[in-house]
Amino acid sequence: xxxxxxxxxxxxxxxxxxxxxxxxxxxxxxxxxxxxxxxxxxxxxxxxxxxxxxxxxxxxxxxxxxxxxxxxxxxxxxxxxxxxxxxxxxxxxxxxxxxxxxxxxxxxxxxxxxxxxxxxxxxxxxxxxxxxxxxxxxxxxxxxxxxxxxxxxxxxxxxxxxxxxxxxxxxxxxxxxxxxxxxxxxxxxxxxxxxxxxxxxxxxxxxxxxxxxxxxxxxxxxxxxxxxxxxxxxxxxxxxxxxxxxxxxxxxxxxxxxxxxxxxxxxxxxxxxxxxxxxxxxxxxxxxxx
Numbered sequence: 001x002x003x004x005x006x007x008x009x010x011x012x013x014x015x016x017x018x019x020x021x022x023x024x025x026x027x028x029x030x031x032x033x034x035x036x037x038x039x040x041x042x043x044x045x046x047x048x049x050x051x052x053x054x055x056x057x058x059x060x061x062x063x064x065x066x067x068x069x070x071x072x073x074x075x076x077x078x079x080x081x082x083x084x085x086x087x088x089x090x091x092x093x094x095x096x097x098x099x100x101x102x103x104x105x106x107x108x109x110x111x112x113x114x115x116x117x118x119x120x121x122x123x124x125x126x127x128x129x130x131x132x133x134x135x136x137x138x139x140x141x142x143x144x145x146x147x148x149x150x151x152x153x154x155x156x157x158x159x160x161x162x163x164x165x166x167x168x169x170x171x172x173x174x175x176x177x178x179x180x181x182x183x184x185x186x187x188x189x190x191x192x193x194x195x196x197x198x199x200x201x202x203x204x205x206x207x208x209x210x211x212x213x214x215x216x217x218x219x220x221x222x223x224x225x226x227x228x229x230x231x232x233x234x235x236x237x238x239x240x241x242x243x244x245x246x247x248x249x250x251x252x253x254x255x256x257x258x259x260x261x262x263x264x265x266x267x268x269x270x271x272x273x274x275x276x277x278x279x280x281x282x283x284x285x286x287x288x289x290x
Contacts, residue, residue: 005262005263005264006261006262006263006264006286007263007264007266007271008229008263008264008265008266008278008286009265009266009267010265010266010267012285012286013228013229013265013276015228015285016228016229016278016282016285017227017228017229018228019228019282019285020041020042020225020226020227020228020282021041021042021226021228022038022041022042022064023063023064027064027065027066028065028066029065029066029067030061030065030066030067030068030069030072031072032072032075032076032080034065034072035061035065035068035072035073035076036076036082036083038061038064038065039083039093039095040095041225041226042060042226043088043094043095043098043222043223043225043226043239044088044089044092044093044094044095044239045057045060045061045092045093046060046088046089046090046091046092047085047090047091047092047093048091057073057093058070058073061073073093077093078185078186078187081096081200081201081202081205082095082096082097083095083096084096084183084184084200084201085183085184086102086177086183087102087105087178088102088239088240088241089237089238089239089240089241090241096201096202096205097205097206098218098222099201099205099206099207100206100207100208100209100210100215100218101210101215101218101219101222101240101243102180102240103180103207103209103210104209104210104215104243105240105243106178106179106180107180107209109175109178109179109180110175110178110179120175123156123158124172124175126155126156127155127156127168127172129155130155130168130169130172131172131176133149134149134169134172134173134176134182135176135181135182135196137149138182138194138195138196139196142185142193142194142195142196142199143185143186143193143194143195144193144194144195145188145191145192145193145194146169146170146173146192146194149169149173149194150169158171158172173194177194180197181196181197182194182195182196182197183195183196183197183200183201184200185199185200212245212246213246213249213250215243215245215246216244216245216246216247216249216250217246217250217254219239219240219243219244220235220244220247220250220251220254221254221259221279222239223235223238223239223240224260224277224278224279225279225281225282226238226239228278228282229263229265229276229277229278229282230276230277231274231275231276231277232247232248232251232274232275232277233274235247235251235277251277255277258280259279259280260277260278260279260280261277261278261280261283262275262276262277263276263277263278264276
C-alpha cells in the first residue's frame with residue numbers, strides 16, 4: 001500500500017532551507033574546525049572576485065560564525081589542505097574529502113563534444129609547447145603566479161570577447177585547472193599561485209574512481225542536505241551543477257529505501273508544482289509543523 005505524501009507549508013520549507021544553510025540557531029565561535037564544519041554542511045563556498053564589502057567566501061563564513069577570522073580559512077586551504085579551489089556549481093572552495101566527486105569531472109573536462117570543447121581542444125593542440133613550458137616551470141620553481149609564467153607569446157593567442165582575450169597563459173592555466181593537472185597552491189591577496197596538483201593535493205585525499213552511479217549517489221545526498229528541501233531540478237543545479245548522470249535512478253532508489261522522502265509543499269493556494277524531496281535526516285524538523 002502506497003504511503004500518503006507528507007504535506008508541509010512554505011514556512012516549514014523555509015525553515016528546512018535556513019537550517020540546512022547554517023543560518024539558524026546559536027552562532028558558534030570561529031575556529032578552523034568550525035569553519036570546516038560549516039563548509040561540510042553547505043558543501044562548498046563560491047568564490048567571487050567582486051569585493052564590495054569583502055570577498056564572497058569571507059561574507060558567507062562571517063554570517064555563520066562568530067568572530068570569523070580569515071586566517072582560519074587560510075589555514076584549512078594552504079596548510080592543512082582540507083580544502084582547495086575548484087569548480088562546483090561555480091568557482092568555489094571545496095572539500096578535499098570530496099575529491100573523488102570533483103575528480104570525476106576533471107577526467108571528463110572538455111569531453112562533452114560541444115563546439116566550445118572542440119575549439120578548446122584544437123587550441124590546446126596548437127599550443128602544446130606553451131603547455132609544456134608552464135608545467136616545466138611549475139615543476140622546477142612552483143608555486144608561481146601567472147605573470148611569472150608569461151615568458152613568451154603563444155603560437156596561437158586565445159581569442160574571446162571577454163576578459164581572457166589574448167591572455168593565453170591565464171587561459172592555459174584555467175584549462176589545466178579544469179583538467180585537474182594544476183591547482184591553486186596559495187594566494188597573495190587576489191593573485192593566485194599555481195602548482196602541480198600532485199604537490200598541492202595531500203597524500204590522504206581520496207583518489208579512487210567513482211562510477212556514474214556512485215558519483216550521483218554522493219552528489220545527491222550532499223546537494224539535498226545543503227538545500228533542505230528541493231526538486232530534482234534544484235538538486236541538479238546545486239553543488240556540482242549538471243554532474244548527476246544517474247539522477248532519476250538514484251532519487252527513485254533513495255526514496256524506496258527511505259533515505260529521502262517525497263513531500264508536498266503547500267502555499268496559500270495549494271501545492272507548489274514539482275516533486276519535492278527532504279533528506280531523512282531533516283525529518284525531525286517537521287514535527288514543529290502547524
